[in-house]
Amino acid sequence: MKVSMQINGQKMQVQAKPDSRLLDVLRDELGLKGTKEGCGEGECGACAVLVNGQVLNSCLLPLGQMDNADIVTIEGLPSDSPLVASFHACFAAQCGICTPGMMMAATALLSEYPQPTLEEIREGLSGNLCRCTGYGRIYEAVLQAATGVTHG
Amino acid sequence: MCEYFVSGFDVFKVRFIMEIYKRDVGAVVDKAQPKRVDGLSKILGTAVYVDDIELNDVIYATTLRTASAGGVVEEIFFDPALDWSEFIIVTAKDIPGLNAVKLLENDQPVLVDRVFRHAGEALVLLGHSEPDMLKKALSHIRVHEVPLAHPVFDIDEALSAENKIIPGNVYSDYLLEKGDVDKSFDEIECFIDARFITPSQEQLYIEPQGMIAILQNDGVLRIDGSMQCPYYVLDALEQCTGLSKDLLRVVQTTTGGAFGGKEDYPSVIACHAALLAIKAGGKPVKLVYERGEDMRVTPKRHPSRTMLRLGANRAGELQFIDMDFAIDGGAYRTLSPVVLSRGVIHAPGPYFCKNIRVRGRAIATNHPPFGAFRGFGAPQSIFALEVAMDQLAAKLAMDPAEFRRKNLLRSGDVSPTGDILQNDCFAQDALEEALRVSQYYERQAEFKHWNKQNNGTVRGIGLATFAHGAGFTGNGELYLASRVLLQAHGNGQVEILCSNTEMGQGAATTLVQIAADALQLPMDKIHLAQTDTTRVPNSGPTVASRTCMVVGELVERAANLLLQKLMTEGGLSKLYSVDEFADACLRMQESKKDLLVSASYQPPAQMLWDENKFTGRAYSSFAWAAYIAEVEIDKLTYETRILNFTAVQEIGHAVHPQIVQGQIEGGVVQGIGYALYENVLWNDVGVMANDRLTNYIIPTTADIGPIQVVLMEKGLGAGPKGAKGVGELPMDGPAPAIVNAIQQALKMNIDQIPVMPELLMKLACSERVSQ
Ligand code: FES
Ligand code: FES
Numbered sequence: 038m039k040v041s042m043q044i045n046g047q048k049m050q051v052q053a054k055p056d057s058r059l060l061d062v063l064r065d066e067l068g069l070k071g072t073k074e075g076c077g078e079g080e081c082g083a084c085a086v087l088v089n090g091q092v093l094n095s096c097l098l099p100l101g102q103m104d105n106a107d108i109v110t111i112e113g114l115p116s117d118s119p120l121v122a123s124f125h126a127c128f129a130a131q132c133g134i135c136t137p138g139m140m141m142a143a144t145a146l147l148s149e150y151p152q153p154t155l156e157e158i159r160e161g162l163s164g165n166l167c168r169c170t171g172y173g174r175i176y177e178a179v180l181q182a183a184t185g186v187t188h189g
Numbered sequence: 190m191c192e193y194f195v196s197g198f199d200v201f202k203v204r205f206i207m208e209i210y211k212r213d214v215g216a217v218v219d220k221a222q223p224k225r226v227d228g229l230s231k232i233l234g235t236a237v238y239v240d241d242i243e244l245n246d247v248i249y250a251t252t253l254r255t256a257s258a259g260g261v262v263e264e265i266f267f268d269p270a271l272d273w274s275e276f277i278i279v280t281a282k283d284i285p286g287l288n289a290v291k292l293l294e295n296d297q298p299v300l301v302d303r304v305f306r307h308a309g310e311a312l313v314l315l316g317h318s319e320p321d322m323l324k325k326a327l328s329h330i331r332v333h334e335v336p337l338a339h340p341v342f343d344i345d346e347a348l349s350a351e352n353k354i355i356p357g358n359v360y361s362d363y364l365l366e367k368g369d370v371d372k373s374f375d376e377i378e379c380f381i382d383a384r385f386i387t388p389s390q391e392q393l394y395i396e397p398q399g400m401i402a403i404l405q406n407d408g409v410l411r412i413d414g415s416m417q418c419p420y421y422v423l424d425a426l427e428q429c430t431g432l433s434k435d436l437l438r439v440v441q442t443t444t445g446g447a448f449g450g451k452e453d454y455p456s457v458i459a460c461h462a463a464l465l466a467i468k469a470g471g472k473p474v475k476l477v478y479e480r481g482e483d484m485r486v487t488p489k490r491h492p493s494r495t496m497l498r499l500g501a502n503r504a505g506e507l508q509f510i511d512m513d514f515a516i517d518g519g520a521y522r523t524l525s526p527v528v529l530s531r532g533v534i535h536a537p538g539p540y541f542c543k544n545i546r547v548r549g550r551a552i553a554t555n556h557p558p559f560g561a562f563r564g565f566g567a568p569q570s571i572f573a574l575e576v577a578m579d580q581l582a583a584k585l586a587m588d589p590a591e592f593r594r595k596n597l598l599r600s601g602d603v604s605p606t607g608d609i610l611q612n613d614c615f616a617q618d619a620l621e622e623a624l625r626v627s628q629y630y631e632r633q634a635e636f637k638h639w640n641k642q643n644n645g646t647v648r649g650i651g652l653a654t655f656a657h658g659a660g661f662t663g664n665g666e667l668y669l670a671s672r673v674l675l676q677a678h679g680n681g682q683v684e685i686l687c688s689n690t691e692m693g694q695g696a697a698t699t700l701v702q703i704a705a706d707a708l709q710l711p712m713d714k715i716h717l718a719q720t721d722t723t724r725v726p727n728s729g730p731t732v733a734s735r736t737c738m739v740v741g742e743l744v745e746r747a748a749n750l751l752l753q754k755l756m757t758e759g760g761l762s763k764l765y766s767v768d769e770f771a772d773a774c775l776r777m778q779e780s781k782k783d784l785l786v787s788a789s790y791q792p793p794a795q796m797l798w799d800e801n802k803f804t805g806r807a808y809s810s811f812a813w814a815a816y817i818a819e820v821e822i823d824k825l826t827y828e829t830r831i832l833n834f835t836a837v838q839e840i841g842h843a844v845h846p847q848i849v850q851g852q853i854e855g856g857v858v859q860g861i862g863y864a865l866y867e868n869v870l871w872n873d874v875g876v877m878a879n880d881r882l883t884n885y886i887i888p889t890t891a892d893i894g895p896i897q898v899v900l901m902e903k904g905l906g907a908g909p910k911g912a913k914g915v916g917e918l919p920m921d922g923p924a925p926a927i928v929n930a931i932q933q934a935l936k937m938n939i940d941q942i943p944v945m946p947e948l949l950m951k952l953a954c955s956e957r958v959s960q
Contacts, residue, residue, distance in 0.1 A: 076480045125229060132447075137233075159890040166887060
């Protein structure tokens with residue numbers, strides 16, 4: 038089947054089986070390898086992308102449901118996103134495999150709560166597993182991005 | 190007298206505090222720390238992991254595995270209804286070299302030939318250009334297995350079983366002995382006798398394991414993949430393929446977490462991919478595990494059971510430690526003897542005790558082999574000892590902190606292995622600091638008050654004091670004979686060549702930083718070469734928190750050699766600018782002088798260790814720690830929540846404080862998972878049953894608040910500027926600290942983890958019944 042989507046601001050038509058996972062379409066058809074697969078069953082958040090502004094796990098999304106969707110992946114993250122500098126300054130990425138998904142979840146979080154409390158951050162990122170950092174540096178990075186104060 | 194420094198900030202009343210105590214008064218530590226060299230590529234998603242590599246004409250691969258918990262494969266039957274000519278098929282008969290995974294002993298086959306010891310052993314490898322065809326093919330192969338009549342999955346059952354997997358079912362049997370435990374037992378005033386159980390634990394790196402293999406036109410077999418130890422993989426390939434090392438090339442790809450889990454098993458996957466590639470006519474073979482397969486077949490933390498008797502006099506001085514410590518090694522030896530040795534050495538803790546006996550055994554069972562995971566045997570024995578310490582303190586009616594204060598090692602004491610501790614002993618300092626920053630006594634009083642009121646929860650505060658040696662044990666570093674190269678180029682860039690891998694822990698940044706510091710150059714002039722065995726020398730495996738300390742020291746030494754060389758041969762003056770450094774390099778290059786220097790490991794003086802008797806100096810240095818957990822337990826649901834967590838660590842020198850902080854926070858959270866949530870369940874053939882992230886639960890942001898980290902720089906480790914290994918300790922302390930806090934809150938003894946609500950409910954019911 039043919040599906041029209043907007044991906045990272047660009048209109049595209051993708052030809053694939055309707056039950057293909059959005060994750061595979063992004064990675065294999067479109068070469069957007071920043072979106073990672075950690076579990077393939079909606080538990081880890083490594084494959085998280087924004088779909089119409091909402092953070093969703095692309096490993097659970099069949100292409101058939103994506104007609105006319107507006108999708109943003111890590112490659113489409115605005116280059117001036119304060120999260121890039123703050124994640125870097127706070128050492129929020131270690132092995133980095135969870136990081137693109139974490140960035141997408143944090144982006145959605147900040148657009149809902151521009152000044153989140155720690156509780157809101159913990160709630161907002163609870164769908165994204167990170168085995169390396171213990172989350173502390175990530176909390177700090179999101180808070181710094183929100184306040185605009187980057188300590189380095 | 191030492192100075193301390195507080196970093197972090199206060200936003201919305203959240204404290205991210207890291208305190209660092211400096212050894213040298215007045216040292217400047219609040220300079221901006223260099224960013225991670227791999228930071229941006231990971232944040233922007235451009236770092237290339239094994240699954241991201243673009244391949245043409247790729248052959249996908251899958252593995253058919255044994256179904257029974259040991260037995261004999263009588264026949265493999267390929268259904269003639271399927272056209273097998275399209276498939277690449279590899280069985281044991283196709284192995285050109287030795288059918289054994291190279292490690293300590295050649296007991297584990299690369300592919301099962303006939304006899305096998307556990308379910309999930311690789312039997313047939315299949316390759317095809319269509320992943321769907323692989324699925325289909327698996328259902329068209331029938332295996333006739335004669336299963337083992339009585340497989341064993343439990344340590345004590347294995348010891349008493351009639352039919353053994355190996356003689357006695359014991360891989361290794363160690364004894365650490367000091368003084369006379371039996372004699373001291375006769376004179377004892379107060380003691381406890383307990384049995385502790387710790388479960389297995391899955392590393393759960395978020396990137397599953399995987400390899401790509403290709404037989405190139407030039408005859409070189411190249412492997413790219415996620416791994417900790419490229420030279421282990423190279424050795425394994427050499428043995429299994431029979432190819433000489435100059436026809437083998439191993440390249441590490443960006444590695445998405447490992448924690449020990451990618452120490453030995455990558456050798457197995459690499460051999461499998463290589464065997465397929467040999468038959469694939471030059472096409473690349475991709476063998477990447479999906480999550481469930483990774484969880485079922487790759488090695489995890491060794492389960493343990495410990496019988497422990499601990500005795501003290503009325504004054505609260507430890508009189509003896511008597512421990513029978515056993516770990517489940519699974520069906521092949523793999524790394525178990527080494528894991529066991531670590532567990533035994535760390536078993537007596539950081540305490541002064543005249544009479545110690547630790548018997549340690551690694552036991553054979555029909556589980557898939559257990560392997561390396563952060564802490565490496567020590568979290569198991571430290572758990573037993575530290576929880577028992579609190580139980581004995583309670584029996585003595587003594588505060589656990591006071592009981593420890595009386596017994597922690599001091600400079601000049603003789604350690605459990607008979608080594609005299611010189612000035613590098615900071616067990617007491619770490620404890621006092623942890624008590625201070627956590628406001629231990631105030632919190633304890635508050636919690637007592639809280640628990641008297643009619644709240645829905647009870648609260649407790651618990652601690653653990655412990656030490657961990659860094660690097661290989663005893664003479665291990667000597668056998669490794671690690672070597673590091675530094676290659677300067679005519680443009681003034683310097684490359685570090687070593688086989689140690691970045692897997693998230695920050696090694697790439699730390700090593701570059703060490704070289705930059707020694708060469709007085711900005712970080713962007715230094716580059717860590719990709720870990721490619723055709724280019725980098727063997728600087729040992731990336732394990733045991735040895736990279737920064739041991740390899741870092743080699744990098745520092747090589748850097749100094751390079752400077753010397755540039756000064757004597759290239760006319761570099763004592764004080765130089767970045768440009769002058771580059772000019773000197775260029776002059777050397779133009780006059781055809783080589784710009785390569787190498788540094789090799791040299792053992793420190795007085796490093797005598799008897800690995801049979803467990804006596805002498807086990808490690809060149811220990812790092813010291815005290816962790817404190819505050820918990821709250823719901824009286825109705827028995828759910829445990831961490832209120833606060835404090836980690837105080839004496840680490841010699843923090844090369845990069847924020848990377849160290851991230852290591853400690855990350856390890857502590859893995860330790861919290863070990864203590865409260867992570868429970869490996871077994872199916873009836875001894876394979877992990879909860880093999881998904883939906884039913885194997887690791888901590889999420891919903892469970893974890895800020896963690897208070899305090900670094901103390903007091904001692905002098907063997908690493909650059911006195912750095913010690915950091916990464917293992919965060920795994921040792923959380924489980925006992927948390928369990929001790931729960932014991933205090935509920936006033937009951939707990940002898941196992943994870944402390945799930947079901948366990949507490951059961952314990953509470955049985956207490957009620959016995960009352
Ligand atoms: S891969 Fe999609 S949630 Fe884990
Ligand atoms: S940085 Fe490794 S999983 Fe998050």
